[in-house]
Structures are given as structure tokens and as C-alpha cells.
Amino acid sequence: DTEVTQTPKHLVMGMTNKKSLKCEQHMGHRAMYWYKQKAKKPPELMFVYSYEKLSINESVPSRFSPECPNSSLLNLHLHALQPEDSALYLCASSQRTVPSYEQYFGPGTRLTVT
Amino acid sequence: GESVGLHLPTLSVQEGDNSIINCAYSNSASDYFIWYKQESGKGPQFIIDIRSNMDKRQGQRVTVLLNKTVKHLSLQIAATQPGDSAVYFCAEKLAGGTSYGKLTFGQGTILTVHP
Numbered sequence: 001d002t003e004v005t006q007t008p009k010h011l012v013m014g015m016t017n018k019k020s021l022k023c024e025q026h027m028g029h030r031a032m033y034w035y036k037q038k039a040k041k042p043p044e045l046m047f048v049y050s051y052e053k054l055s056i057n058e059s060v061p062s063r064f065s066p067e068c069p070n071s072s073l074l075n076l077h078l079h080a081l082q083p084e085d086s087a088l089y090l091c092a093s094s095q096r097t098v099p100s101y102e103q104y105f106g107p108g109t110r111l112t113v114t
Numbered sequence: 115g116e117s118v119g120l121h122l123p124t125l126s127v128q129e130g131d132n133s134i135i136n137c138a139y140s141n142s143a144s145d146y147f148i149w150y151k152q153e154s155g156k157g158p159q160f161i162i163d164i165r166s167n168m169d170k171r172q173g174q175r176v177t178v179l180l181n182k183t184v185k186h187l188s189l190q191i192a193a194t195q196p197g198d199s200a201v202y203f204c205a206e207k208l209a210g211g212t213s214y215g216k217l218t219f220g221q222g223t224i225l226t227v228h229p
Contacts, residue, residue, distance in 0.1 A: 004157075031215050040122050042203050042219035043158065056216055090157050094215060101146050101207055103217060105157030 004106035006091050012112045015081060021109045023074040023091030030096035032074040033103060034066060037088040049074060050096060081113045122201070124224040133191040135223045137204035142185060145209035148217065149178060149189045153200045161189065161202075166209075191225075199227045 004025045013019050023032065031050050035043035048056035049068040063085075065077040074091055088110050092103040127133050139147065145166040150158035164171045164178045164187075171178050177190040187204050201224050205217040 033215060040222075042222050045216060045218075048215045050215065092157075101215070101217070102148065102160050102163060103215075105150075105159070107155070107157050 004091055004093055004104050006089075006106040006109050008109055009107070010110045010112075012114060013078065013081065014114055015083070017081075018077070018079045020078065021076040021089055021091075021111075023076075023093075023106055024072055025093040025104070026072055027093060027104065028071075028095075029093035029104070030071060031094045032068060033092040033094075034064075034074070034076050035090040035092065035105075037090055037108070039087075043090055047076075078111075081111075083113050086111055086113045122222055122224050124226065126226045126228065127194050129194065129196060129227055129229050131194055133189075133194045133198070133225060133227075135189045135191075135202050135225065137187040137189075137220045137223075139185050139187055139204065139206045139220065140218070141206060141208060142182070143209050144206035146207040147178070147180060147187050148205045148207075149176075149187075150203045150205065150219075151198075151200045152203065152222075158203060194225075194227050196227045196229055199225055201225075 007022045033048050034046040037043045045058050046060045047066045052068045063080050067075040088108040090108045091106045094103045148163040149161040151161050152158045162173045162176050162178050164180050169180050175192045179188045201222045203222045204220040207217055
């Protein structure tokens with residue numbers, strides 16, 4: 001299984017809502033990532049988890065809260081988002097050991113904040 | 115032809131032609147580079163990678179060239195097919211353990227293959 005799955009595929013939420021994005025992989029990867037991608041732009045790294053611990057936070061606003069319950073799952077909790085947070089949110093995973101740094105991406109969750 | 119400007123660079127080719135997609139990377143301390151293909155509505159898909167101690171690497175129908183002197187990376191696709199139409203991103207990783215997993219993506223190039 002070389003797949004990263006993400007749910008939901010699409011999400012519409014109001015600025016006062018609380019929602020969560022979910023990501024799952026069963027490749028035994030010990031590094032997992034959240035990216036944000038705006039239309040016609042490259043993916044921008046938000047968070048990196050390594051061995052279930054947060055290792056990189058790219059100065060992401062606190063209204064985004066990541067969680068890694070176990071080595072296969074990654075969540076992104078959303079609260080009090082702004083319309084400018086509307087984007088495609090991509091999850092990825094990779095082996096934690098070199099030599100490969102290849103990241104496997106999921107299909108993304110298309111988020112619209114109204 | 116290829117155009118670069120305020121919009122995403124685009125490359126239009128005929129089916130069967132060879133395509134060359136270019137990328138200028140930013141950091142001379144980067145030690146690993148990777149090319150991704152992203153089709154509409156999908157996540158990025160790995161194409162090929164290369165380490166900084168190499169200057170060329172070949173895969174199936176694809177070749178990546180690395181010129182560290184001018185911080186330039188290129189992706190060559192042989193016999194381009196309509197299914198190759200997508201946005202192509204290069205990404206770089208800084209050397210060093212503290213930057214593990216941190217890929218910085220380039221702006222991307224839209225490749226359109228005409229039958």
C-alpha cells in the first residue's frame with residue numbers, strides 16, 4: 001500500500017466552526033507533513049511530525065492545530081478560520097531514514113471558509 | 115514555446131517532442147532535489163530525485179540535470195505524451211539534520227502537450 005488518504009475531499013466551513021482534516025498512511029513512514037496550497041501556487045509547508053512528535057512548525061497561526069495520534073494518522077484541527085485560509089490542504093508522508101527524502105502526497109482536502 | 119513572467123511559466127509541446135522544464139533553486143546549501151508532477155485535482159506525484167553529489171540521473175523517459183555552479187535544475191521528458199500534461203514542481207532540501215523533511219518548492223511550470 002503506497003497510498004496516503006485524506007478525508008474529507010471537500011469541506012466548507014464558517015468562520016466560527018471547528019472542523020478537522022484527517023490523513024492516514026500504512027507505509028510505515030515515520031515522518032508526516034501538512035502543506036497548504038493556494039491556486040496556481042506551490043505547496044507551502046506548515047508542519048512536520050517526526051516519530052509522532054512535532055519537529056517543524058512554519059510559524060502557522062494557532063487557529064491551525066496539528067495532532068499525530070499514532071504513526072499512521074495525522075490530523076489538522078481547524079478553528080476560527082479566515083476566508084484567506086481557503087486552499088487545498090495536502091498531507092504527505094516519508095521514510096524517516098535516509099537516503100530517501102521522497103514525500104508521498106495524498107489527494108488533498110479542498111477547504112472553503114465562508 | 116516557454117514563457118516566464120508574473121504568471122506561472124508555461125511550456126507547450128507537440129506529442130512526441132522532448133520537453134525541458136527548468137528550475138532555478140535558491141540555496142547553495144541544498145543537498146537534495148526532487149521533481150513532482152501535479153495533475154488537476156490531485157496531490158503532487160514523485161517523478162525523480164537527485165542528490166547534490168550527482169549532476170545527472172535518469173529514469174524512465176525522464177532525466178534530471180543538476181548544475182550547482184549556477185543553481186539550476188532541469189527535467190527532460192522524452193517523447194512527451196498527452197498524459198504528461200500537468201504542473202511540474204522542483205523542490206529542494208537544505209543539508210543538515212534540523213531541516214529534515216523540509217522541502218521548499220519552486221513556483222512550478224505548466225506543461226501542455228498537444229496531440
